[in-house]
Amino acid sequence: MTKVTLITGDGIGPEIADATRRCVDATGAAIEWDVQLAGVDVMETAGTPLPEATLESVKANGIALKAPITTPVGTGFRSVNVHLRQLFNLYACVRPCKSYKGVRSKYDNIDLVVVRENTEDLYAGIEYEKGSKEVLELIDWLNAHSSRTIGPNAGISVKPISVEGTDRIVSFAFEYARKMGRKKVTSVHKANIMKFTDGLWLEVSREVAKRYPDIEFEDRIVDNMCMQLVQKPELYDVLVMPNLYGDILSDLCAGLVGGLGMSPGANIGEKGAIFEATHGSAPKYKGLNKVNPVALILSGVLMLRHLEMTDEADRLEHAIAAVIAEGKSVTYDMKPDRNDPTAVGTQEMADAIIAHIKAGR
Ligand code: NAD
Numbered sequence: 001m002t003k004v005t006l007i008t009g010d011g012i013g014p015e016i017a018d019a020t021r022r023c024v025d026a027t028g029a030a031i032e033w034d035v036q037l038a039g040v041d042v043m044e045t046a047g048t049p050l051p052e053a054t055l056e057s058v059k060a061n062g063i064a065l066k067a068p069i070t071t072p073v074g075t076g077f078r079s080v081n082v083h084l085r086q087l088f089n090l091y092a093c094v095r096p097c098k099s100y101k102g103v104r105s106k107y108d109n110i111d112l113v114v115v116r117e118n119t120e121d122l123y124a125g126i127e128y129e130k131g132s133k134e135v136l137e138l139i140d141w142l143n144a145h146s147s148r149t150i151g152p153n154a155g156i157s158v159k160p161i162s163v164e165g166t167d168r169i170v171s172f173a174f175e176y177a178r179k180m181g182r183k184k185v186t187s188v189h190k191a192n193i194m195k196f197t198d199g200l201w202l203e204v205s206r207e208v209a210k211r212y213p214d215i216e217f218e219d220r221i222v223d224n225m226c227m228q229l230v231q232k233p234e235l236y237d238v239l240v241m242p243n244l245y246g247d248i249l250s251d252l253c254a255g256l257v258g259g260l261g262m263s264p265g266a267n268i269g270e271k272g273a274i275f276e277a278t279h280g281s282a283p284k285y286k287g288l289n290k291v292n293p294v295a296l297i298l299s300g301v302l303m304l305r306h307l308e309m310t311d312e313a314d315r316l317e318h319a320i321a322a323v324i325a326e327g328k329s330v331t332y333d334m335k336p337d338r339n340d341p342t343a344v345g346t347q348e349m350a351d352a353i354i355a356h357i358k359a360g361r
Helices: 013-026 040-046 052-061 080-087 133-145 163-179 198-210 222-231 243-256 294-306 310-326 346-359
Strands: 002-007 031-036 063-066 092-098 111-117 184-189 216-221 238-241 264-268 273-277
Touching (some): 002 013, 002 052, 013 031, 013 310, 063 294, 080 273, 092 294, 163 184, 184 198, 184 222, 184 243, 198 216, 238 243, 264 294, 273 294, 294 346, 310 346
Parallel strands (some): 184 216
Antiparallel strands (some): 092 111, 264 273
16 A cells, blocks of 8 residues: 555645545555645644644655645745645646546647746745845845846846756656656747856756657747747647746646646655645635536546556546546536536536446446
């Protein structure tokens, strides 16, 4: 049995976690769940949204399936999601975007994977507030060392991109392509403008590509990449990019295949992997048995593939695809009219998926 931490989250988290657990179990996967709490609901009793027991469980098991967690605004608590990523150094964010028959979308032939670097770039959290002592010192230094002048009323965010960080994520993208039988990796950048950060990214990408002669390699400037994804998404396979472009393009790609309800994700590092839906905790739907569980169930598929439980992953994915294609036992957001009275609840959609798995259809 493989032990997996199941973090049930808050808001709609516990409902979709339960639906996902039941679907994964129906495949017969040899998984022992270690159920742990995190989020606003546990804060009152534990005094923290991320209890020590949850952290210890992720540390011990190395694999977690995580339902969404609310980031309360203005309470001083940092995002549990960001904290987990930093703590376990989950440097790769993987977001597959795939068309499923029956999902309303402008495209029907997309099968892309966005691999986003998770630790560097403008999201490294190195920022200096306008007017602060640090920013004024930094501006003085920059004005003395460049031909451009920055005025005293600027705030500054720093964009670190390193050889090691780039090598690690681009290698990850190639390894992922190999493991998943994919044919091409596209490195996305803005090297024509930011020569010492994105230029470095491109140079290292090209070096890494030489180690994988069996996988096609190309690069795209990020603005052109956006246009290409809208016009010819079928030309692309695995896309690897720095943190900021990855944040934006993974939502763009989710939009191509029907939105956040269809968008699973994984955060992977050397010490572990956390699988989660791209959407948040949608607190207004909490406890209503209404929302779509598919993004978290598809994250379960990614987890099964990561654990090399390929047969179980295939059966679960086929069952999800079949239920969506039938269009009968689906939640309100997948119906042509959101007020369609035939829409089913979260658990009933999971039941339909389980019935397909059991029938071996
Ligand atoms: P959200 O994704 O929770 O919800 C936005 C809207 O999307 C919802 O009102 C709903 O209409 C729709 N939606 C989301 N998930 C759905 C589903 N499964 N089925 C059907 N419709 C769905 O985004 P938000 O309102 O900006 O964020 C709510 C909270 O979630 C915030 O505190 C945010 O910080 C947090 N969040 C957590 C994660 C995470 O845990 N990884 C990710 C994003 C946001």
